[in-house]
Amino acid sequence: MVNALRLPVALLAASAVAEAFVAPSSSAPSTRLGSTVTEEAVATTPSTASKKSKSPIFEHLKFDGKPSFDVIEKTRDYVSQASWDLDASIYDDEYVLRGPVIGPINREDLIGSQKGLGLREAFPDVNIETFGYTIDPENPYRCFYFQRWRATHTGDLDAFGDVFPATGNEMEAPVSVFTAVWTPEGKLIYEQVGAVIDRFEGNTQGKAAVFGLLHTAGLKLSAGVGDKGFRLIQRLGHLLGGRGRSWSKEEEIPSWWKSTSRGADGTDQY
Numbered sequence: 001m002v003n004a005l006r007l008p009v010a011l012l013a014a015s016a017v018a019e020a021f022v023a024p025s026s027s028a029p030s031t032r033l034g035s036t037v038t039e040e041a042v043a044t045t046p047s048t049a050s051k052k053s054k055s056p057i058f059e060h061l062k063f064d065g066k067p068s069f070d071v072i073e074k075t076r077d078y079v080s081q082a083s084w085d086l087d088a089s090i091y092d093d094e095y096v097l098r099g100p101v102i103g104p105i106n107r108e109d110l111i112g113s114q115k116g117l118g119l120r121e122a123f124p125d126v127n128i129e130t131f132g133y134t135i136d137p138e139n140p141y142r143c144f145y146f147q148r149w150r151a152t153h154t155g156d157l158d159a160f161g162d163v164f165p166a167t168g169n170e171m172e173a174p175v176s177v178f179t180a181v182w183t184p185e186g187k188l189i190y191e192q193v194g195a196v197i198d199r200f201e202g203n204t205q206g207k208a209a210v211f212g213l214l215h216t217a218g219l220k221l222s223a224g225v226g227d228k229g230f231r232l233i234q235r236l237g238h239l240l241g242g243r244g245r246s247w248s249k250e251e252e253i254p255s256w257w258k259s260t261s262r263g264a265d266g267t268d269q270y
Contacts, residue, residue: 092187094254101264122157173212174201
């Protein structure tokens with residue numbers, strides 16, 4: 001059973017790494033994958049009077065609706081320098097990250113989950129194009145942006161001891177959208193990562209960012225929302241331990257995160 005779980009759990013841990021690879025600006029070389037990155041035009045959307053969100057999470061994240069700083073510029077600056085070495089003071093104490101099948105997870109667990117993967121060595125030429133920064137018109141603290149990843153599998157991928165030899169395969173992942181939400185104090189409290197815009201784009205069968213890299217290296221596992229097998233693998237991975245977490249322990253998830261969905265569970269109905 002342990003051997004059967006090795007690849008799925010490696011995939012889970014890798015999905016958390018996506019947050020660490022948010023694209024740096026072209027003027028700031030990546031400290032993570034040694035990637036080449038470009039940025040395109042920034043779009044701003046004026047904030048309007050906010051409607052009440054049906055989700056208590058997103059209603060909470062509106063705060064007072066009156067940021068005292070430029071949220072787009074703050075997000076651009078964060079994306080340009082984000083790495084595991086980034087000053088931890090930028091993150092709120094109640095920070096949460098959520099992806100399609102990872103999270104809710106805190107910063108400490110994110111860092112622990114990214115250990116044991118050799119993505120930098122396997123994909124030394126990864127190119128991340130970041131573009132389209134825009135503000136949610138119903139929440140001025142919430143900034144969206146898009147990324148397109150390209151890379152070549154020129155090095156062996158060592159995923160927690162399972163080695164995937166270099167194939168020379170080129171990856172083009174579909175564009176995905178990312179989210180950054182800031183508090184009135186200018187702290188990052190919430191990130192959403194890797195939501196695919198169009199699964200028919202690219203050559204990774206709809207997998208974006210880190211999942212696209214793993215797919216290109218040969219780790220082609222189903223990891224869809226609601227997938228019963230994948231949900232079981234996530235929970236068994238937690239029981240076995242030692243490979244990072246797919247979401248944080250219940251007592252370590254902030255109270256503002258009202259969703260009961262964990263990892264690849266289905267979405268709540270409010």
